[in-house]
Amino acid sequence: MSLSLFEKRFLFFGGKGGVGKTTMAAATAIRAADLGYRTLLVSTDPAHSVSDSLDQRIGGETYTEVNNVANLWAIELNTEEAMRNYSQIVTQQDPSGTISEFIGGDDPTSLSPPGADETVAFIQLLEYIQNPEYDLVVFDTAPTGHTLKLLQLPEMTQSWLYRLIKMRRRLGGMMAGFKAIFGGSAGTSEQEAFDKLEELRDQVEIARVHLANAKETEFVAVTIPTIMAIWETERLIRALFEVAFPISQIFINQIQPKNPDCTYCRSRFEDQQENLQKIQELYSEFDLVEIPMFEYEIRGIKRLRELTLLLYQEDSG
């Protein structure tokens, strides 16, 4: 059912708040690692819950080896620190804000970096994309809105970087002219900062290519059978299509098991069945994976492994 996922290099789990993104990402990463793939689980959600799900302190400093799972590492992106590094690069480029003022003209926002938190997460994401140490990188993303911004970033960041670089070139040319007249050479630190910017632009271009390649990348939409979740899934999937992000699987989580002896359960069951049918009609061309509501919270390696048996039963023999 979802086996093709393990042949990818980058898996993104996204969806509405609370539907089970972290749980599904963690379980999938554990299964991949158990199958022998060197796997990295990355949280791009500022409200990190990978630690809670794995029941182990993960943190954002290093790749933490996950206890009791060979081949699995995890990290929770520290956006605050990355943000500092990022704004440093930006201010180095335009210390007095002259370029922004110059280019700003009719569009004052044209030089401000797009979506700060997401940009930082994205820049860090570039690091994983180019890291050959892992066979598979599984991303546990923030609820839909943030994630969409993140995925639209390559394009935005790139056009922004192109504008900035073009501007720097022009101004740089002017500066060089002055310097040639009055003596002196261009400062190395300035050149270094400029090189960094160009490097960043190239990295973003590489990321775009990888992320749009369905052989390497897959987005798994996690949803639950409620009308509100269906609407949000629809918005998510449309937006993913718009940025040409590969998606073919939807995990439908927290399905109420049939229980004729309990009035509450029966009513929920019937309600959900109607919504399930809607999902099946809407997404008939997708691979739909149905996951029941467990009697307990799915947390910790043992329980996550139990979930993997259900998710990936066809390859577990």
Ligand SMILES: Nc1ncnc2c1ncn2[C@@H]1O[C@H](COP(=O)(O)OP(=O)(O)OP(=O)(O)O)[C@@H](O)[C@H]1O
């Ligand atoms: N099928 C299930 N049966 C029982 N409990 C579940 C199931 N799926 C998820 N849970 C539990 O529901 C809670 C929310 O799940 P999870 O944290 O994975 O959602 P999320 O989409 O990542 O949430 P957030 O949007 O806050 O990041 C967790 O306590 C998890 O253990």
Ligand SMILES: [Mg+2]
């Ligand atoms: Mg989560």
